[in-house]
Amino acid sequence: MPNMSLVKNKMPEQEANVRNKNFQEVALGYTAEQAVDEAARCLNCKNKPCIKGCPVNIEIPEFITKISEQDFEGAYQVIARDSSLPAVCGRVCPQESQCEQFCVRGIKGEPVGIGRLERFAADYHNDNCTEAPAKPASNGHKVAVVGAGPAGLTCAGDLARQGYDVTIYEALHLAGGVLVYGIPEFRLPKAIVQTEVDTLKQMGVKVETNMVIGRSIAVDELMAEEGFDAVFIGSGAGLPSFMNIPGENLKGVYSANEFLTRVNLMKAYKEGSATPIMQAKKVAVVGGGNVAMDAARCAKRLGAEDVYIVYRRSEEELPARAEEVEHAKEEGIIFKLLTAPTEIYGNENRFVNGMNCVQMELGEPDTSGRRRPVVIEGSDFHLDVDCVVMAIGTSPNPLIRNTTEGLETNRHGCIVTNGDDGLTSREGVYAGGDVVTGAATVILAMGAGKSAAAAIDRYIKEKK
Amino acid sequence: MYKILKRKDLNSTVTLMEIEAPYIARKSEPGQFIILRVDEDGERIPLTIADFDREKGTVTIIYQIVGATTEKLNQLKEGECLQDFVGPLGTPSHTEGLKKVAVVGGGVGCAIAYPVAKKLHEQGCEVHTVVGFRTQDLVILEDEFRAVSNKMVMMTDDGSYGTKGLVTNALEELIQSGEQYDEVIAIGPVIMMKFVCQLTKKYNVKTMISMNPIMIDGTGMCGGCRLTVGGETKFACVDGPDFDGHQVDFAEAMSRSIMYQPFERGQHEEVCNLLKKEVQ
Numbered sequence: 001m002p003n004m005s006l007v008k009n010k011m012p013e014q015e016a017n018v019r020n021k022n023f024q025e026v027a028l029g030y031t032a033e034q035a036v037d038e039a040a041r042c043l044n045c046k047n048k049p050c051i052k053g054c055p056v057n058i059e060i061p062e063f064i065t066k067i068s069e070q071d072f073e074g075a076y077q078v079i080a081r082d083s084s085l086p087a088v089c090g091r092v093c094p095q096e097s098q099c100e101q102f103c104v105r106g107i108k109g110e111p112v113g114i115g116r117l118e119r120f121a122a123d124y125h126n127d128n129c130t131e132a133p134a135k136p137a138s139n140g141h142k143v144a145v146v147g148a149g150p151a152g153l154t155c156a157g158d159l160a161r162q163g164y165d166v167t168i169y170e171a172l173h174l175a176g177g178v179l180v181y182g183i184p185e186f187r188l189p190k191a192i193v194q195t196e197v198d199t200l201k202q203m204g205v206k207v208e209t210n211m212v213i214g215r216s217i218a219v220d221e222l223m224a225e226e227g228f229d230a231v232f233i234g235s236g237a238g239l240p241s242f243m244n245i246p247g248e249n250l251k252g253v254y255s256a257n258e259f260l261t262r263v264n265l266m267k268a269y270k271e272g273s274a275t276p277i278m279q280a281k282k283v284a285v286v287g288g289g290n291v292a293m294d295a296a297r298c299a300k301r302l303g304a305e306d307v308y309i310v311y312r313r314s315e316e317e318l319p320a321r322a323e324e325v326e327h328a329k330e331e332g333i334i335f336k337l338l339t340a341p342t343e344i345y346g347n348e349n350r351f352v353n354g355m356n357c358v359q360m361e362l363g364e365p366d367t368s369g370r371r372r373p374v375v376i377e378g379s380d381f382h383l384d385v386d387c388v389v390m391a392i393g394t395s396p397n398p399l400i401r402n403t404t405e406g407l408e409t410n411r412h413g414c415i416v417t418n419g420d421d422g423l424t425s426r427e428g429v430y431a432g433g434d435v436v437t438g439a440a441t442v443i444l445a446m447g448a449g450k451s452a453a454a455a456i457d458r459y460i461k462e463k464k
Numbered sequence: 465m466y467k468i469l470k471r472k473d474l475n476s477t478v479t480l481m482e483i484e485a486p487y488i489a490r491k492s493e494p495g496q497f498i499i500l501r502v503d504e505d506g507e508r509i510p511l512t513i514a515d516f517d518r519e520k521g522t523v524t525i526i527y528q529i530v531g532a533t534t535e536k537l538n539q540l541k542e543g544e545c546l547q548d549f550v551g552p553l554g555t556p557s558h559t560e561g562l563k564k565v566a567v568v569g570g571g572v573g574c575a576i577a578y579p580v581a582k583k584l585h586e587q588g589c590e591v592h593t594v595v596g597f598r599t600q601d602l603v604i605l606e607d608e609f610r611a612v613s614n615k616m617v618m619m620t621d622d623g624s625y626g627t628k629g630l631v632t633n634a635l636e637e638l639i640q641s642g643e644q645y646d647e648v649i650a651i652g653p654v655i656m657m658k659f660v661c662q663l664t665k666k667y668n669v670k671t672m673i674s675m676n677p678i679m680i681d682g683t684g685m686c687g688g689c690r691l692t693v694g695g696e697t698k699f700a701c702v703d704g705p706d707f708d709g710h711q712v713d714f715a716e717a718m719s720r721s722i723m724y725q726p727f728e729r730g731q732h733e734e735v736c737n738l739l740k741k742e743v744q
Contacts, residue, residue: 171683173501173508173548181685210550212683216487238685242697249690249697249716251723258686266507266680274507274532274731275680276724350719397684399702 003040006109011116020300020331023185023269027091027119032072035120039068041105041112049102050114055447056089056154058082060099060114067117076125079118084157084200085150085446087126087192088179090119093443094321126195132202139163141460144228146213146400149177150442151234151433153200154449155456160203162457167228169211174265177236178442181265182257184294186301190264214399219407223428229463230428230456233415234449237394237434243286247344248390252278252352256287256295256391263298280387282306284355286341287391288313291439293324295389296333307333308383312340312360312373336383338362338373344388355383396435404429414438422452423459430456465545466500469522474604478528478572479538480514486521488513488551494579495557495674495706498523499682501548502536509533510679512576512705513552523551526575526604532731539739553682554705557649557672559583564590566638566645568631568660569609570652571597576674577651578605578612585612592643593617594634596652600625632659639667647672650709654718661709673709675700677721691717 012028013019019026030038042064050060059078066075079086095101095115103111143159145152148170156166174180176193201207213219213235222228240255242248254262259277262268266275283299285292288311299307309328311318314337318325329335338360345354359379362371401409408416408425415431417424422432432448434440470482488498497512515524527534540546557580565584569577574595585591591612596619597603603618603625610616617634618626627634635648648671650660657673664671679689682701689700694711698704 171550172681173550210548211487212550212553215552215683216491216550238681238683240685240687242687242690244697249692249720251720255687258680258688261680261686267505274505276727276731278723350716397702399683 001040002043003037005041008041008110008113008116009034009038011113016330016332019186020297023301025189026186026327029123030116030120032070035067035072035117036070038113038117039064042068043104045104049104050099050112053098053100053102055098055443056082056450058099058118063121064112064114064117067121072121072124073129075117075121076129079121082450083446084154085196086118087122088150088188088196089443089446090115090117090122091188091192092183094441096322098443126192133199135202135204136161136163138165138204141165142167142226142228143456143460144169144222144226144231146219146231146233147171147177147235147433147435148175148197148207148209149234149236149433149445150179151236151435151445151449152177152232153197154446155232155234155432155453156205157200157203158450158453159456160200160205164457165204167206167208169213169217170207170209171212171235172265173209175207175209181261182291182294184260184264184298185269186297187294212399214403219400219404219429229460230430232422232449232452232456233400233424233429233431233435234433234445235397235400235435236445237439238397239395239413240390241393241395242390243341243392245341245343247346247352250344250346250350250352252280252346252387253344254278254387254389256285256291256389257394259295259389260291260298263302269298269302277302278387280304280385282385283387283389284308284310284336284341284383284385285389285391286310287393288318288320289391289393290320290324292389292391293320293328293333295391297328297331299387299389300331300333304387308336308385309333310336310339310341310357310383312338313370314338314362317370340373340375341383341388342380352386352388355385355388357381357383394434394439396438400435412438420451421455422448423455428459465547466549467545468540468542471540471542474526475602478526478575478602478604480524480526480575481540482522482524483546483549484521485523485549485551488523488549489516489518489521492516492523492552493556494559494583495576496552496554497682497705498525498549498551499553499679500525500537500546500550502533502540503547506536506547507533508548508680508682510553510676510682510701512674512676513579514575515579523549526572528572531728532735535732535735535739550682554701555703557583557674557706559587559589562589562646564592564643564645566592566594566635566643566648567613568635568648568650568652569593569595570631570650570656571602572604573652573656573674574605574609577649578608580649580651581609582612590614592638592645594619594631594638596620596631596634596656597625598622630659631656632663635660636663639669645669649673654714654721657709658714658718661712661714665710671709672706673712675705675707675712675717677717678723691720
């Protein structure tokens with residue numbers, strides 16, 4: 001008998017006023033009992049609507065059935081057929097707008113907690129399985145992957161499973177991309193990312209860190225000199241945008257990339273870290289996406305008393321996941337909605353000491369379909385802050401497009417591909433993730449990495 | 465891991481290291497930089513490439529002990545390894561078409577000025593060099609500069625070697641004596657580059673400088689290295705590190721460079737104390 005409860009099993013969490021002072025994970029994960037109980041809410045529908053909401057097409061009802069049968073390792077194995085990063089996706093995927101959106105149980109009541117169950121299965125595997133994954137027999141073909149973020153790791157994993165000799169080139173000193181430099185420890189523990197990367201290495205994937213493609217070696221050289229049959233570019237959207245308002249170069253103004261990189265990758269939150277970060281008391285984070293929520297919640301944990309989200313549209317338009325917004329609010333983040341900064345002020349030593357803002361109202365919809373924010377004349381007010389984090393978006397780094405002849409990009413600097421395959425204007429060169437779409441989600445990047453892996457496999461087999 | 469093949473102390477605070485890094489050596493050009501981490505938990509620091517040998521696959525760095533990381537770096541011996549070493553980063557110095565150039569180097573900045581002077585010399589450019597140090601004990605790369613310069617002036621603040629005075633005194637003398645330069649290339653402390661630019665602006669000589677701001681990744685990702693050039697925000701790591709000195713907002717750059725000074729002092733003291741304990 002299915003469990004007909006209209007609501008999901010609640011995710012156990014650290015209490016808001018405790019967690020906003022530490023960097024440990026907020027969500028604690030289901031117990032085995034909770035997982036089995038939640039799995040029993042799945043109706044195992046014949047047409048499996050949930051799967052069409054998953055960018056990597058995980059056999060969702062199948063793995064949930066395994067959980068309800070208490071075969072937790074079996075559940076993991078079902079997920080692992082399609083996903084290279086189950087423990088990551090179970091934590092950071094926006095399930096509410098993907099698999100869970102199509103869940104029949106969501107028509108009346110809450111959908112099955114698919115994401116929470118995925119996380120449970122992945123954590124169970126990581127905690128209990130000591131067996132290294134099988135290393136597939138080599139098929140003798142080499143593929144290079146540029147960037148060790150979600151797109152690259154997924155593409156590498158899928159190709160390695162089919163016997164390709166895959167080398168990932170990563171510019172930073174650590175693999176993981178946004179999973180290690182951007183998403184904070186309390187949302188995605190770095191040990192989990194490391195486990196997923198280690199799994200790939202056990203499958204034979206080589207990870208070369210400290211390699212900046214376009215500088216240390218060019219895409220063309222990878223193919224011509226290093227003997228790669230194909231290259232996948234998953235270098236992300238790493239270039240931070242600023243607002244171009246006065247005072248943005250004052251000390252205490254960070255891009256979200258810099259702020260989060262200092263905190264996460266460089267461990268500035270840890271006592272004794274070699275990396276400094278401003279000890280701010282009042283922080284404004286400009287922007288309304290998941291990155292803005294991450295930055296605000298980090299600032300709070302670093303000891304700031306007042307942390308503001310400054311966003312020019314209303315709550316309804318916040319691009320962040322509802323869950324992240326909720327978590328931020330619980331932790332005491334103050335939302336200044338329909339608000340836009342116009343100037344940042346500094347003291348005599350050029351440290352930030354305030355920000356001028358204006359109130360906005362929503363006008364007619366713009367090209368994005370969202371209602372355009374319009375300044376309310378004379379609504380200026382002063383926000384007392386000593387640190388400002390700009391979380392208003394990123395665009396692809398120009399390094400690869402500037403050093404790869406014939407690689408077509410659009411006016412936003414994104415690599416142009418033929419759609420699903422990820423084939424670029426250059427033969428044998430594929431791309432996917434943020435470098436193609438502009439800043440998006442981890443799972444979309446993974447989906448792109450997966451499709452490109454399939455296309456690369458077809459390309460190399462046809463070429464033979 | 466990146467092996468230290470050679471280590472040479474150039475003076476009491478400045479050290480040269482030759483690092484095994486074939487990929488970087490293959491691509492390096494004067495003006496570019498690398499980022500290194502000494503150990504697993506270390507910070508990432510940028511250092512300009514002082515020299516490279518494509519055949520041997522080595523990259524030379526020259527650094528001055530200024531903080532915790534350079535102090536730790538300085539504890540490493542030949543044969544030991546650096547945790548991380550990435551590059552070459554930044555845009556190479558523009559040297560094409562230059563016929564007569566004054567290269568001005570100050571202190572450890574001479575380490576960066578040297579490969580540029582060498583490249584100019586190799587392409588047949590007339591190179592006049594002005595190098596300045598606080599005192600004789602701190603002089604580095606004198607023979608190297610001499611070998612690539614058509615004219616060379618040595619300056620020390622205290623007059624203990626060469627001529628007493630600042631590099632700007634020597635440069636102004638050269639310009640006043642009728643030397644006409646296509647360009648001045650000035651590399652050294654920001655304050656020195658600022659005064660060189662003030663001088664050359666007066667004589668209307670284009671001046672390129674090499675900025676070395678605080679940065680993390682060095683690939684355009686963090687934006688921490690931003691500075692204002694000609695009223696626009698630029699990232700030193702990808703748009704530079706070389707910029708037209710007459711356009712740079714020096715007050716902003718100097719202020720940003722000392723953003724974390726109290727923290728850095730604390731870190732440095734901590735490392736020094738640890739080292740002292742080890743010695744005892």
